Amino acid sequence: MVEIEYRKTRIKLGDTDLVYEPAEDSFLLADAALKDAKPGMRILEIGTGSGFVSSVLLTNLKEIYLVATEINPHAARCAKMNGVKVIRTDLFKGIKSKNPENLFDLILFNPPYLPTSEEEKVPGWLNYAFDGGISGRDTLDRFLDEVRDYLKLGGEILVLISSITGLDAVKAKMEKLGFEVEVVARKKVSFEELMVVKGKLL
Numbered sequence: 001m002v003e004i005e006y007r008k009t010r011i012k013l014g015d016t017d018l019v020y021e022p023a024e025d026s027f028l029l030a031d032a033a034l035k036d037a038k039p040g041m042r043i044l045e046i047g048t049g050s051g052f053v054s055s056v057l058l059t060n061l062k063e064i065y066l067v068a069t070e071i072n073p074h075a076a077r078c079a080k081m082n083g084v085k086v087i088r089t090d091l092f093k094g095i096k097s098k099n100p101e102n103l104f105d106l107i108l109f110n111p112p113y114l115p116t117s118e119e120e121k122v123p124g125w126l127n128y129a130f131d132g133g134i135s136g137r138d139t140l141d142r143f144l145d146e147v148r149d150y151l152k153l154g155g156e157i158l159v160l161i162s163s164i165t166g167l168d169a170v171k172a173k174m175e176k177l178g179f180e181v182e183v184v185a186r187k188k189v190s191f192e193e194l195m196v197v198k199g200k201l202l
């Protein structure tokens with residue numbers, strides 16, 4: 001099985017026809033999360049894929065509690081193999097909201113962020129890694145509508161988007177939902193610029 005190493009962490013990739021292979025977006029989010037997260041935090045990663053970002057945090061941070069969700073069963077299996085506690089579910093389903101035990105300091109999501117038409121969909125479970133709907137923001141918008149119910153007051157979210165996802169639309173939605181918004185990381189990759197957007201719940 002193919003393995004990669006990143007920030008002192010070895011990650012098994014599984015079948016990359018079925019599970020998203022960590023790429024520049026995953027690396028940018030993992031590095032931003034490493035800067036933001038503190039020992040002792042309760043962290044939730046939505047859409048963990050191979051478990052890459054969560055594994056990097058678990059290796060490099062002491063005493064964090066981390067749980068992840070993932071809709072693709074092949075990816076959920078891969079993340080488990082990489083030592084991530086993962087719930088196979090759609091976004092937050094399966095985590096009871098507003099229960100103090102289910103409130104987090106930090107919630108991460110590298111969503112499917114590409115604007116995708118019917119003809120551009122890829123077959124099978126892997127489509128969930130890429131398909132952001134026509135706007136590129138379908139899954140991210142659903143995430144943003146629900147995420148407050150799982151955050152402690154003063155808690156933060158880190159979401160990965162691309163310049164083609166539309167920073168202004170994402171910022172406007174986050175601000176409307178009560179977040180203070182800041183772009184905390186950027187990287188140009190061929191035709192797009194990847195960004196990590198931080199939202200702090202006021």
Ligand SMILES: C[S@@+](CC[C@H](N)C(=O)[O-])C[C@H]1O[C@@H](n2cnc3c(N)ncnc32)[C@H](O)[C@@H]1O
Pocket residue numbers: 020021022023025026027029046047048049050051052053069070071072075089090091092110111112113125128129130139
């Ligand atoms: C761009 S990939 C990122 C994977 C991994 N976090 C990384 O950074 O390498 C997006 C991931 O989110 C998952 N996903 C998409 N929609 C989801 C949903 N509604 N609920 C849970 N996971 C979802 C996909 O299956 C995929 O694994």
